[in-house]
Amino acid sequence: MARCRKKGLSKEMRRLARAIVKIKAEAKKLGLFAEDRDTIACPRCGLEEDVACGGKLLVTAPANREIDTGLRFTLVKKDGDMWRCPGCELVMKCEWL
Ligand SMILES: [Zn+2]
Numbered sequence: 001m002a003r004c005r006k007k008g009l010s011k012e013m014r015r016l017a018r019a020i021v022k023i024k025a026e027a028k029k030l031g032l033f034a035e036d037r038d039t040i041a042c043p044r045c046g047l048e049e050d051v052a053c054g055g056k057l058l059v060t061a062p063a064n065r066e067i068d069t070g071l072r073f074t075l076v077k078k079d080g081d082m083w084r085c086p087g088c089e090l091v092m093k094c095e096w097l
Pocket of ligand 1: 046
């Protein structure tokens with residue numbers, strides 16, 4: 001994820017940016033979708049991410065889109081934009097917003 005240059009941002013803006021980063025990290029720990037990227041759908045096996053009411057991230061299978069498989073797409077490389085499907089291991093791109 002790109003880092004903001006400190007120069008040009010007010011002290012208050014930097015404080016708010018740090019608070020947002022912290023809140024997003026806490027949301028991810030709780031299994032919530034931080035909305036910092038699009039959801040991912042695997043074109044090979046059909047696993048799809050979805051966001052439930054309340055913001056919980058789900059991954060569903062084509063056979064039943066109502067049940068969370070408990071599987072999660074994983075980043076291939078920290079700070080990268082390539083993700084690995086937990087079902088078939090396909091690696092695909094999903095850019096950060
Ligand atoms: Zn897949």
